[in-house]
Amino acid sequence: xxxxxxxxxxxxxxxxxxLPMIGGGAKAADEIVxxxxxxxxxxxxxxxxxxxxxxxxxxxxINKAGGVKVGGKEYQIRIATEDDQASPTVGVAALRKLVSAxxxxxxxxxxxxxxxxxxPIVERNDKLTQLIDGTIAENxxxxxxxxxxxxxxxGYNVAVAELFKAKKYPSxxxxxxxxHAGFMNSQKDLAGNLKELGVSIASEDYYKLGxxxxxxxxxxxxxxxxxxxLIRGYPAEGALITKQARQLGFTGQVVWEMVSxxxxxxxxxxxxxxxxxxxxxxxxxxxxxxxxxxxAIALDxxxxxxxxxGPGELTALSHDAVYIFKAAFEKAGSLDNAAVNKAMAAxxxxxxxxxxxxxxxxxDGRLFAADGQVDLRGEVSVWRGEAxxxxxxxx
Amino acid sequence: xxxxxLPQQLANGLALGSTYALVALGLxxxxxxxxxxxxAHGEFYMLGAFVTYALVAxxxxxxxxxxxxxxxxxxxxxxxxxxxxxxxxAAPGHDSGGHGSGLSLMISALAGSIILQQLATxxxxxxxxxxxxPMTGMVRTSLxxxxxxxITIIAxxxxxxxxxxxxxxxxxxxxxxxxxxQNRDAALLMGISMTRVRLxxxxxxxxxxxxxxxxxxxxxxxxxxMGVNPVLKAFVVLVIGGIGSLPGAIVGGxxxxxxxVMVAGYGSSQFQDIGTFLxxxxxxxxxxxxxxxxxxxxx
Amino acid sequence: xxxxxxxxAGYDRLEVLHAVSFSVERDAPTVMLGANGAxxxxxxxxxxxxxxxxxxxxxxxxxxxxxxxxxxxxxxxVALVPEGRQVFPDMTVRENLRLGAxxxxxxxxxxxxxxxxxxxxxxxxxxxxAGLLSGGEQQMLALARALMSRPRxxxxxxxxxxxxxxxxxxxxxxxNRIAATGVAVLLVEQNLILAExxxxxxxxxxxGTCVADGPASEMxxxxxxxxxxxxKKRRH
Numbered sequence: 001x002x003x004x005x006x007x008x009x010x011x012x013x014x015x016x017x018x019l020p021m022i023g024g025g026a027k028a029a030d031e032i033v034x035x036x037x038x039x040x041x042x043x044x045x046x047x048x049x050x051x052x053x054x055x056x057x058x059x060x061x062i063n064k065a066g067g068v069k070v071g072g073k074e075y076q077i078r079i080a081t082e083d084d085q086a087s088p089t090v091g092v093a094a095l096r097k098l099v100s101a102x103x104x105x106x107x108x109x110x111x112x113x114x115x116x117x118x119x120p121i122v123e124r125n126d127k128l129t130q131l132i133d134g135t136i137a138e139n140x141x142x143x144x145x146x147x148x149x150x151x152x153x154x155g156y157n158v159a160v161a162e163l164f165k166a167k168k169y170p171s172x173x174x175x176x177x178x179x180h181a182g183f184m185n186s187q188k189d190l191a192g193n194l195k196e197l198g199v200s201i202a203s204e205d206y207y208k209l210g211x212x213x214x215x216x217x218x219x220x221x222x223x224x225x226x227x228x229x230l231i232r233g234y235p236a237e238g239a240l241i242t243k244q245a246r247q248l249g250f251t252g253q254v255v256w257e258m259v260s261x262x263x264x265x266x267x268x269x270x271x272x273x274x275x276x277x278x279x280x281x282x283x284x285x286x287x288x289x290x291x292x293x294x295x296a297i298a299l300d301x302x303x304x305x306x307x308x309x310g311p312g313e314l315t316a317l318s319h320d321a322v323y324i325f326k327a328a329f330e331k332a333g334s335l336d337n338a339a340v341n342k343a344m345a346a347x348x349x350x351x352x353x354x355x356x357x358x359x360x361x362x363x364d365g366r367l368f369a370a371d372g373q374v375d376l377r378g379e380v381s382v383w384r385g386e387a388x389x390x391x392x393x394x395x
Numbered sequence: 396x397x398x399x400x401l402p403q404q405l406a407n408g409l410a411l412g413s414t415y416a417l418v419a420l421g422l423x424x425x426x427x428x429x430x431x432x433x434x435a436h437g438e439f440y441m442l443g444a445f446v447t448y449a450l451v452a453x454x455x456x457x458x459x460x461x462x463x464x465x466x467x468x469x470x471x472x473x474x475x476x477x478x479x480x481x482x483x484x485a486a487p488g489h490d491s492g493g494h495g496s497g498l499s500l501m502i503s504a505l506a507g508s509i510i511l512q513q514l515a516t517x518x519x520x521x522x523x524x525x526x527x528x529p530m531t532g533m534v535r536t537s538l539x540x541x542x543x544x545x546i547t548i549i550a551x552x553x554x555x556x557x558x559x560x561x562x563x564x565x566x567x568x569x570x571x572x573x574x575x576x577q578n579r580d581a582a583l584l585m586g587i588s589m590t591r592v593r594l595x596x597x598x599x600x601x602x603x604x605x606x607x608x609x610x611x612x613x614x615x616x617x618x619x620x621m622g623v624n625p626v627l628k629a630f631v632v633l634v635i636g637g638i639g640s641l642p643g644a645i646v647g648g649x650x651x652x653x654x655x656v657m658v659a660g661y662g663s664s665q666f667q668d669i670g671t672f673l674x675x676x677x678x679x680x681x682x683x684x685x686x687x688x689x690x691x692x693x694x
Numbered sequence: 695x696x697x698x699x700x701x702x703a704g705y706d707r708l709e710v711l712h713a714v715s716f717s718v719e720r721d722a723p724t725v726m727l728g729a730n731g732a733x734x735x736x737x738x739x740x741x742x743x744x745x746x747x748x749x750x751x752x753x754x755x756x757x758x759x760x761x762x763x764x765x766x767x768x769x770x771x772v773a774l775v776p777e778g779r780q781v782f783p784d785m786t787v788r789e790n791l792r793l794g795a796x797x798x799x800x801x802x803x804x805x806x807x808x809x810x811x812x813x814x815x816x817x818x819x820x821x822x823x824a825g826l827l828s829g830g831e832q833q834m835l836a837l838a839r840a841l842m843s844r845p846r847x848x849x850x851x852x853x854x855x856x857x858x859x860x861x862x863x864x865x866x867x868x869x870n871r872i873a874a875t876g877v878a879v880l881l882v883e884q885n886l887i888l889a890e891x892x893x894x895x896x897x898x899x900x901x902g903t904c905v906a907d908g909p910a911s912e913m914x915x916x917x918x919x920x921x922x923x924x925x926k927k928r929r930h
Contacts, residue, residue, distance in 0.1 A: 042521050043618070178665065205664040210624065212615040213414075215407035216659035216667070219400050236523060236616055247533055247542055248403065267525040267616050567800065574782050574793050581780040583744055586768030586797035586843065 032068060032335060034059070034325060035080045035098035036318075037108035037118075038134075042085035046261050048110050050303075050312020051133060055079055055107055057302055057315075058322035068326050071333050077322070084109050088117035095121055099128070104337055107321045110134030110314070112181055122146055129340050131324060133317045137182035141372030145341045149324060149357070149367075150317055151282045151376035153182035156257050157190045159280035159378030160230065163255065164197050166393035171200045173226035175217065175241055177233030178206035183257070187232075202226035207241070209234060218245045228253045235260035239268030246273055255280065257378075259313045262387045274383040278391060282376045284313035287390055288356055295356045316356040323354040324367070344368070402538035404660045405653070410545040412652020413552045414611055418625045419632035419644040420555060421603030427639020428576040428596045432497070434504040435475055436604050436629065437622025438511035442468050443605030444612030444621065445519055448526045457529035461609040465602045471511075472601025476593055479507035508622075515619040523616035526609070548610050555603055556645055563641075568595050576639055631671060635678050637688025646686055650674065695720045695878040696741070696847050700750035703740040710736040712902045713750060718847070718895070723869070723879035725893035725910060727886075733902040734882040735777055738851045741880075742774045743767050754847065769797045771846030775853055779836040783825030787816055790824050790835055794842030801842060809838045812868065830861035837868060847878045854885040866891035890914055 036055045039048030059077040062068065068075045080103050082094035091114035098106065104127050109115055112135040122130045123142060132140055132148040136156065141148045164172070172194060176183050191201050202224040205217040218241070221229065229245055231238045235258055242254050256279040265274060288296030299319055303311040324347065329335065331351065332343035345368055349361040359367060360375040367374055382391035422436045443464050450460035483503045533542040563569035568591070574582040575592045583589065608622070615621075628651070636647025651671065658670030678685060696718040704710040710733045718724045728734050739745045741752055743764035751760045759767055782790050791809060795801035810817035813834045819827060824835055833853055840848060850869065854862045862885065869892050873879045883889045889896070889910070896913040898906040906913060 043523070045520075045522055207664065213407075213411050214664075215411065216404060216656040217664040219403045219407060220660055222403075223400055240615065247540060249535075249540060264523075267523060270531075567796075570789065570793060571796065573785065577782045577784055578780055580744060581776065581782065582793070583764045584742055584768070584774050584776060584780075585793045585839075586765040587793075588763070588765050 030073070030075055031078050032070075032075045032105070032329065033078045033080055033101075033103045034105045034107060034322065035082060035095075035103040037082045037084050037091060037094050037098070037106060037114070038110050038318075039086040040081070040083035042083075042087065044086035044111055046264050047134070047259065047312065047314055048084075048086070050315045051108075051110060051318040052081055053303065053307060054299075054311065054315035054318035055322055056081075057299070057306065058319040061302070062322065062326055068329050070329050070335060075329075075335075077326070084111070084114050086111040086114060088113050092117050092121065099125065104128055104335075105325055105340070106130040107133055107318065107325070112137045115140045116181075119146065127337050129325075129328075129337050129344065131321045131344075133314065133321045135182070138185055143345060143368065143370050143372035145337065147324075147344055147368055147372040147374075149321055149359075149374050149376070150314075151378065152373060153186045154189075155376050156281055156378040157186055157193065159380050160190060160255070160257060161193050161197065162378075163278060163280060163380045163393065164194055164199055164228075167253075169199060169227045169253065171202045171224075171226050172228040172230050173203045173205070173221050173224060174201065174230045174232065175205045175207060175214070176231075177209060177237065179208050180233055183232040207233070207237060209237065211237060212240060214241050214244050215248060218248045218250065221245065221250050222248070226252060228255055230255045230257065232257045234258060235264045236268055239265050239274075242277060243269040243273055253278065257281065259284065260388075261313055266386070271383075271386050275385075277383045279381045279383070279388055280378045281381070282378050283358070283381075283390065284388070285311045285316040285356070286313065287379075287381060287388070288316060288358075290389055293356065295354065299356055320352075320355045320357050323352050327352045345370075345372070400660070403540070404656055406539040406541050407660070408653035408656035409549065409649065410541060410652070411656055412649035413545075413549045414607070414648075415625075415628055415632050415651050416645045416648025417548065417552050417555065417607040417610070418604070419629040419636070419648050420552075420559065420641065421600035421607070422626065422629045423633050423636070423639055423641065423644040424559070424603070425596055425600040426633065428572055429480075429593060430497070430500070430579075431480055432501045432504055432630075433600070434501070434626055435479065435507040435511060436600065437624075437626030438508050438515075439468050439472060439601045439604030439622075440608035440611075440625060441515060441617070441619060441622040442471060442511065443608030444526065444617040445515055445524075445608075445619075446605075447609040447612060448524055448617060449519075451526055457526070457609075457613070461606065464609055465605045468605035468608075469598045469601045472597040472604075473594060475507050475511070475601075476597045479503050481593075508626075512619045512622075519619065521619060523618045525616050526613045528613045544610075544614055548614075551606060551610060552645065555606065556641065559599060559603070559641060562599065568592075572596060628671075631675055633685070634675060635685060637685025640685065640687035643685055643687030650686075695755060696880065697753040697756075698737075698741070698750070699753065701737075701740060701747055701752065702749040703736055703745060703747050705736075705745070709748065710902050711740065714899070714902070714904050715750075716897045716904055716907055718878050718880045720876060720878045722895040723873045723881065723893050724895040724897060725881045725883055725889040726897045726899055727883065727889065727913075728899035729884075731901070732899045734899055735851055736902075737899070738774055738776070738849050738882060741767075741849060742772055765797060768843055771844065772849070773840040773843045773845035773847070774849040775833075775836045775840045775851065777851040777855065779829075779832045781824040781827075781832050781835050781839070783823065785824055786821050787824055787827070787835055788820040790839050791816075791820075791842050794839035795844075797843060805842060809841060812841075812871070813838050829856050830858065830864070833857060833861065833865060834868070837865070837872075841872065845877055847880065848872060849880050849882070851882045852884065853881070854883060854888045859887075862888055863891075886914065 038052045039045060040052055056079055059079050063076045084091035084094050091109055095118050115132060115135040122128050128145060130146045133150055136151055136153045138152050176187055178184060231241050238256050238258055254277045259281055289300045300311055327347055328340050328344040332339040347367045348365045349359055349367045362369055380391045380393060381388040418440060425431050425433045446464035446467050447460045450463055451457055483499050528544055530543045533540050563573055571587045571592055632644060632647040632651055635650060636643025654670050654674050655667050659667040698714055698716050700713045700715055702711050702713055726734055740747050747760050751758055754770055815831055816835060816838055853865050866888050881892055893910040896910040897904060
């Protein structure tokens with residue numbers, strides 16, 4: 001008997017929770033709801049929270065400037081936030097929740113583990129349009145109702161090749177997170193590209209997320225005369241590997257291939273030990289700010305004003321995602337998913353002047369290739385002092 | 396060429412193995428004396444790290460912070476025993492002596508482990524943090540380099556082992572603990588108070604876990620689930636070394652560290668984990684009671 | 695000295711002892727006879743507090759000890775030489791003896807000397823691991839260890855088990871010497887030779903119930919004992 005009481009309470013709480021949602025549904029006439037799925041809590045918070053905030057900022061900005069004009073009518077954007085904790089099961093639950101609340105436009109997810117779990121659900125639902133602003137794993141988009149405005153790992157590798165070409169490094173030792181699908185699947189191609197540049201591959205070692213001791217593999221570097229240690233994975237391990245390589249006497253160049261917030265990096269290694277490390281990823285929000293980009297500076301300012309700290313590496317991507325949706329709605333002249341999908345596929349880079357991220361247009365000027373993937377290329381940045389900055393490779 | 400690197404790989408193995416042994420020491424004690432597969436040992440380790448972190452953040456000296464963390468984690472250890480393990484031992488279906496069955500103890504240990512992780516998540520969040528290292532720098536010789544922190548961990552292991560050995564072999568309480576671990580019923584018949592033995596065993600075990608957590612937390616990032624993998628490794632160490640054997644925990648830890656480093660160094664880093672399981676299987680086949688284990692005494 | 699009054703006990707859902715009553719007097723060493731499974735070992739475990747009583751009472755010199763902790767009972771003088779000896783195998787003989795005296799603190803030289811006088815073999819082996827002793831030597835150690843706790847009531851659970859006849863005789867002699875010092879003795883035994891050599895009083899336990907109680911000489915001669923062993927076996 002006693003057991004009934006908690007379940008009754010649960011019903012009440014659920015009921016109270018649903019009420020405002022029904023109210024929200026009634027208001028939907030002049031409102032477009034965009035769902036966003038990001039890791040607000042959990043191990044990837046440092047990526048996910050600044051993304052979620054970027055989405056919110058863009059929506060507020062658009063609403064203040066008059067909203068979205070579709071078919072002669074003005075709509076306000078409302079963001080429905082869901083936390084996936086970077087976990088596939090939580091992510092799927094989050095998507096189902098959004099779908100059941102009749103949300104038809106999705107931004108996210110971030111994590112390489114979540115995106116493949118959502119893909120089959122989104123693909124089968126013609127009342128959904130998804131724009132991924134995270135994972136770099138290949139083959140996550142379909143160009144029909146799934147698009148991505150983040151780079152693929154192939155885009156990262158472009159920058160690695162550029163760096164090796166410019167610096168004429170003779171040899172490289174690679175250490176790769178063996179559970180990162182994106183890096184693992186592109187390992188062979190990257191090694192092939194580097195070999196074509198005349199780089200000898202001294203070793204290819206693997207580790208996994210959460211490893212803390214890399215001494216055995218790093219000790220072997222000493223005998224292999226590798227000029228460069230290339231680390232492909234996540235920043236916590238990247239920092240530990242860099243630190244332990246230095247402790248074990250590696251004096252060559254360290255190159256990273258990972259989005260790495262300085263705050264996360266500095267938890268695992270001192271700034272002095274990071275000095276001069278190269279990173280090969282598409283420019284981050286902060287990079288654009290350092291390059292003097294006005295739109296990036298405005299975003300940075302708005303973000304700091306609201307959250308009292310700087311934006312995250314991926315904030316610009318999430319911010320751009322909202323503007324891409326806005327452009328697609330307006331181009332479609334309808335909120336019907338089929339029309340929005342078509343308009344999204346046809347968007348030109350020049351249609352969206354608000355984009356912070358500098359995408360390379362497709363040959364015909366469109367933003368997305370036929371498979372729904374943008375062309376976003378990695379660039380080389382270098383650690384100076386306490387943070388990354390764009391590197392000039394010519395000197 | 397690879398042979399030149401052997402001294403460094405041995406140093407790597409020693410450093411890694413010491414961390415395994417330090418975690419395994421407390422686990423083997425509680426397992427050996429009270430027959431509790433204490434998965435929550437990983438959380439003693441985690442809490443040792445987090446309490447040290449929190450106190451260092453207030454400006455306290457690292458070593459004082461670690462000492463305070465040890466005291467706090469011992470208190471938590473007692474609470475865990477009282478709340479998680481004793482009710483299982485006292486539940487119907489077990490004799491009055493207070494042996495829970497292995498399975499129910501293991502399940503309640505897992506539950507305790509999860510609850511402590513959740514508590515830590517509520518207090519500190521899931522974001523990884525770092526304890527500022529109490530020392531930096533390293534010894535560089537022509538043969539190998541080793542950091543001061545690694546030397547400290549190896550020295551701590553030696554000190555911890557000596558201290559536990561002295562308690563067990565030079566005190567009346569230690570005599571009672573050893574008696575309990577060899578034959579619990581006979582120990583009761585000697586008039587040994589199980590309450591005192593439990594308190595003492597959990598205190599020593601939790602303290603060892605906390606010390607390991609504080610020291611390793613100064614090397615690696617800390618987060619609420621940081622104890623899960625070390626405790627699994629520690630169980631492997633126990634099987635290798637012999638459950639309940641302190642020298643077994645030390646030697647087992649060092650053997651495991653060495654094997655992992657040698658497999659990764661002279662084989663492939665992809666096989667590091669496979670090395671762990673190969674040695675586990677080898678021990679189970681050749682010496683199932685572990686390197687230092689004796690065939691189980693009739694209880 | 696020891697009075698068992700309507701005592702019931704068991705494990706889980708299984709009740710092993712059903713309202714058992716008998717007494718042990720200081721001047722009348724008592725043997726408890728019964729087939730395997732009659733509940734003899736359970737009785738020893740209840741009296742020492744290793745398992746709880748479900749009903750009835752245990753009285754030592756009139757004081758109710760039914761609910762006391764094992765350690766409290768040891769302090770009051772209850773000592774058990776358990777079935778299978780249960781020495782601490784990885785400890786030295788001397789450490790085993792120290793544990794026997796545990797409730798009284800660290801034993802002095804006089805206490806060791808007294809025990810070594812009774813068991814010279816243990817003096818020789820005092821620094822050896824107990825697990826390395828022969829069965830007979832381990833039995834001596836278990837007895838000596840019990841004596842270290844200065845018992846007023848000594849329970850012996852099958853002390854002859856697995857021993858050669860010569861060793862059994864030595865056990866009998868030793869128990870008689872202990873009884874002569876005023877210690878009450880309850881011997882749980884299947885070996886009638888040892889029972890005859892030690893006991894003046896006998897109790898027969900059959901499937902958890904006391905079925906006979908009387909002077910040992912009469913009981914051992916009467917055939918009541920044989921019934922409880924052999925008769926029972928035949929019925930099954």
